[in-house]
Each structure stands twice: as C-alpha cells, then as structure tokens.
Amino acid sequence: MAADTALGLQEAVVEAASDQRPLRITAGGTKTHAVGRDCEGTPLNVGGHTGIIDYQPSELMLQARAGTPVAELAAAVASEGQVLPFEPPRYGGNATLGGTLACNLSGPGRPWLGSIRDATMGVGLINGRGEQLALGGKVMKNVAGYDASRLQAGALGCLGLITDVTLKVVPAPEQTLTLTFEMDAQQALQTMSEKAATPRPLTAACWLDGRLYLRLAGAASAVQATAASWGGETLTAEHPFWADLRDMSLPFFKGAQPLWRQSTRATEPLQAETGCLIDWAGQQRWYRSSDAPAVEAGHVVLFAGGDRNTEVRGELDPVQQRLQLRLKQTFDPQGIFNPGRLYSWM
C-alpha cells in the first residue's frame, strides 16, 4: 500500500528539533542491532512512507519512498526484465529502501555491479532543521553541487531522514550460472583474482568451507563459452546460495560469536581459514571470532554481536574526524538524528 507520510515525518522532526530531543530513525527494524552502535532516542518510524513514485524502464530510473520494502521494488523491476544492480539484502522481506541506503549493504556482486551508493542518483532528505531537501536528481550524469545523495550511503541516518531515493536500474542478465570448485582459501583467493582480471562475465566470487563459488551472468553466449572453458561443477540458477549469502542467512552468519567485516584489497593476506568467509573476489572478508581480527590493510567493522557501545567502526584520524563531525553539524546542527549510532562522538 503506497502512502505519502512525508509531512507528518517533517512535523515530527521540527518538533524534535525545537525540543532538542534525539530521534532514532527506524524502518523495517532489521538492522537495528547490527551495522552501527546502539543508540538512544525517540523512535521515528519511516516504515509507513511507502510506494513507487516514478519508474521509467527505458530511462533505467526508479524513484520510490524510503519505507518501501526492497522486495517490492525488486518485484516491480523484475516485471520489466530489470534488476536492482546492487543486490540488496531483503532480510525476510522487511528491509526498506531507506534503511538499505543508510546502511549501504550490497550483495555479492558489488565489485562488478556496484553498491546502492553507486546506483543512487538523488534523494529526498529531511535535515535536522526539518527542511525537506531534494538532492541530486533523476539523471545519471549530474555534477551540479556537491554529491550529498551518495553521502547518505552508509551514514546510518546520522545526516537526516531519507524520504525517497532515485536509483539507476539495469537490465536483468540473459543467463546466470554458477561454477563451484573444491579448494582451500589461499588457492581460492588467487583463483578469484586471476579470474577477475580476465574479461569474462564474472559477477560474484565467494569462498566458504573449502569451496569456491563463481557466478557468471550476462549474454547467454558469453556465459556458456566461459563456463565451458573454466570447468568446475555447475549450480543451477535456482540454487539459493547467492540469495542466502546476500541475505546473510547461510549457517555461517548464525550463532552468538561476534561477526566482523573487513573491507580490503584482494591481495590482503587472510587472517584465519576457519570462521572466515571470503566474498567480493577477496575484497570483503567476514570473520566470526571473539576478538577483532588483526589486519594489515583495509578497515574492520564489528558488524553484529559483541559490545555495541564501543566504536564498532574503529578509530578515525583526527583530521578526518574533524571533517566528518563538521559535515554532521552541517546537516544536523543540533545532533538530533541517531546520536552515537555511527560513532560515539557523532
């Protein structure tokens, strides 16, 4: 059911701003205890602000309200033979468009297909003064003003309340096929990099429990020719492996141990073979362990579990911290949105 509740949301923000009362933005409520730190504040729910505003398949453009479930958007574009390029997690159908942009979580295709940040062309945002802003626009090429739309990706709602998002969508691949190979993690890392450096229709590469998974997607002719030359065992397109990885519903993600996420370069040495999942052809590593993995490059986030009152995203150097804090003050001068969710000082 589509509903435009932007005015009510705006009023709620204006009121909170005048009382200097912190707000905790909620939507589907799927990532509240993950991704960022715990935060206190009066809940403000965007979940009722739903519906597709504009969808033009021939322009590869979709605009929808922030509370719209991602599953609903995926279904709408699928009916036109298109997909959301960033393969957002659906989390049982509850994840919303706004929450997905705020968290900037992407599925296994990110190195090839980009993130929601990359697909974002514009956003509607209510800032900390209660003003409704229209940032960016509806066309892919637009360099007028600072790119404040993409800045919302991963900001965890600390800069404002996202009311709508305009995205670039892409045609669905003609064929998808997955090859699997038995090998250890070291061998998998090397194989992933080798395959990723060749001009073949690779769109995902993951290693888990002694097995490498390579997904091919694109023109049928290219997919088939590549599969024939790479070998391996074939998984059917219907096999749920990638959807389960995307939604973090594989057994690896279950359990009480803290879950760490490392975003890094493909050549980074592996910290541990057990309790580890390698995705994005080596550029995203997940570790299950009580303590943070000691890494050489890239950055590590305490994604879920553990003590969510600590700096789950690590420390920032002082110059960067100053710039980020000033940006926060620019959008939200009184600090009413999700205080402390990203960093204790934000």
Place this chain on the structure above:
Amino acid sequence: MTTTPHTLAPVSADLLRQRLASILPAHCLIEETEAQRPYECDALSLYRELPLFIALPETADQAQAVLQCCHELGVPVVPRGAGTGLTAGAMAHPEGVLLGLAKLNRILDIDPVARTARLEPGVTNLAISEAAAEHGLYYAPDPSSQIACTIGGNVAANSGGVHCLKYGLTTHNLLAVEMLTVEGERVTLGGDGLDGPGLDMLAIITGSEGLLGVTVEVTVKLLPRPEIARVLLAGFDSVSAAGDAVGAVIAAGIIPGGLEMMDALALQAAEDFARAGYPRDAQALLLCELDGTEEEVAQHIDEVSAIFTAHGATSLRVSEDEAERSLLWKGRKSAFPAVGRMSPDYYCMDGTIPRHQVSHVLEEISRLSKKYDLRVANVFHAGDGNLHPLIMYDAADPAQVTRAEQFGVDILELSVAVGGAITGEHGVGLEKLNQMHDQYGESELHLFEDIKAAFDPQLTLNPGKGVPILKRCQEYRALPGKHNHGC
C-alpha cells in the same frame, strides 16, 4: 569576462613572494605577466584572469607547504590540473596563488592482482590506461580530453566519458584520495576496500571542483580490457528516429560500451575533418560500441543491427577491425575541433536530460538557434542523455557573445525544465553559478554553502566557484582585501 587589474593583496605581496620562494625552486614559481599568460584561462576562454603568483610544485610536500603558507596569510588558492575544464573552474584569483599540480605526474604503483593504480594528481587520464595495458587492464572513465586532462582534475570534476553509461563516472571508479585541506593538513579519504570508515567522504570530494581540498594522490580501480570491441555506425533521417532506436536498445536489455549521437551539422563537420566515411545525407548519426567477449559482441551486433533497421536506419556499417573502429570514432572524438573550424569560436554547453526528451529538446534548440541567429551543432552522449550543444559565434563581436551566452542559459534552463541537470560532466565553475538557482532551491543551496564552510571556513579555496554563496556573502565581502567572488 574581462581581466581585472592586477592589484596587490593586503598581505604584502613581498612577504608572500618570500615565503613561496623559500618553499619552491625558482623554476616552480611564476610571477611575470608574460610567463603567466598560458595560465590565464581554462578551455573556456571567455573568462580570463591572472593570479599574483603561479606555484607549480614538484612534490606533494611542496604543495602542502604552499597551502600552509597561503592559509597563514589568508591568501586565496586556486587548484589547477591541465586546464582543460570548460567552466572557468580553474580560473585564477587576482589576489591569490594558482596552484598547478601538473608536475606531480608520477604513476606510483600499478597492482595487477588487486587491479588498482596509485597516481599523483597530474597523471593524465590516458597515461593510466597506457600504463595498465601491459597487464590487460585499463581505467574506464575516458573524457574526450583524456590525452591532456589530469586524474586530479577528473576527481574534481567527476568526469565522465563515452564509457560511462556502462562503466560509470569517476565517482564509481575511485578507491582513495589523499587530500590536502585548505589548512594544509594531509588526509586519506577512502582506502584499500570498496568502502571506508564513517561518512562517505569520497562521495563529497568527487565533483567538488577543487572547493573542498587539493588532491595529491588518487587510487583508482582498473578493469580487465574487454576481449573485443566493435562499433556500429547508423544514419537516420530524423533525430527522433535515432532517439527511439537508442531507447529500444536499452529496452532490449543491452547496455552498450558507448552510445553517441551527432546531428546533421555536427556530422558534416566531423566528416570534413576526419573523413571517416559518415553518411553525409543523414539527419542524425548513432555510434554504438559493443564490447565484451567475442561471443557476446557477435550476439549484440546482430541484435542492435536488427533494432536499428527496425527503427528506420538509412545506413548501417559495422567496424571489421581495430583500424576501422578507431576511424569511426575519430570523427566523434574530434567533433569539437571540427566544429571549431566552421566558426571563429564556439561555446560548448553541457546539460543532461532524460533520454525520451531528446527530440523535444533538439527541436527547441533549433528554434532558439533561429531566435538568436547563431548556428548550433549537437554532439551528445545519447546513452545517458548528456547533451553538448556547440553554439557557434564570433568573439570579436560583443553582440554575438551576449547572444551566445543567453542561448546557453536557455539551454540549461530547458534541461532542468524537462527533468534534467545544468551540468552532466563539466561542472558549475564560474560559468553556471546563476543556473544553480534553476536546479536547486534555497535550502539545498544553503546546504551546499554550509558544506563548503565545513571544509573551508574562510572560503579561500577556489573562491567564487561551484556554489553560489548566499548568506555568508555579506560578511565575506566585508573582509578586507577579499576579491568579489561572484555572489
């Protein structure tokens, strides 16, 4: 538009000279007017200005020292790459320092396994792909100015190119930027992974037109070079037929590596110049490049040929080899200089529109061309709706200059009115400050102004460009010795 008289900054120019001379070797500091001339404008020569000093550091440490010194003395600094910008974004400030970064041009590292390149800001766009070629890799964003423009300038402009429909703009192809703040502190934004800690600082820096910081190092993603690329050339007897054909290719689920359109005047100019064998009788020309594996390209060539034929293509030609492919592109790539030969001067506009508005917008442009009595040739990135109308005029005739400028303004307003943007890839610079009000309301402009102030509270970094300064304008103007920055 006119050269401002060379005035001394309130801080003694002597003190500034002394300080700069202690930071830079003599050949890296340019003071004499004649030696400064090559730097008096970027590629938009309507706007010219000379700075107090031109600093051309050879190391990032020197650039840092220049910024620290200018910050201490409250002197404006304008960063500059190769000066190929088309919006006067790198135009000098008469009471400031022009900080040219072209000498920082070393390729620091190419990692073929991680598929990344670490570069100084003055490395040219083309040099990245040339250096990556031995590993079978390349850097995807390819502005038409790629022989000359620098990666630092590309980051500042969020440059695009023929490839960006499929492979994205600069913003999609960056991993990290090392930046100097206006205070001269060095900070790394982004990092080794596809995302970094906290707020997405790379997003806000990319396309910020040198207003938020000075880039001294860039790490980019490299992609495997496609096995093969072939180009399809198709003539149409109307712009709307060509526009419909473009929509049909996308609706068929094919995203070409490049998809460009030229109108009759542009294609005549390009053919005269490049002798590529373009069909002279066509009213619109499409160049569609398909890249990928051998099998995929063969499949797509067949599919796109069928679509073009079904949409009334009057001629169709497919490149058979690399030589023919580059010949077919040569006309498009030289379209600007080709139009330059038809007229003493031309004014290159840059608006983006939703693709289905192409024929409406081109009709309007043709009506405006009659109204202003100036010819216009249209070259554009059809795949993503980014228009480049080239308005022909004679700069020696002031009346024509005024008409050309007003014509340009009308085109940008039209772009916004049909749901597009006032700039797709060239930026706002000095040129489009007023049109920012067409695209954005007061609240958004205030936000941009606040973002500027968050990075540069004294507004000394590339002042007067990119964002109109509204509320701080009065205070800023009241500061002693500050140049009017266009508000």
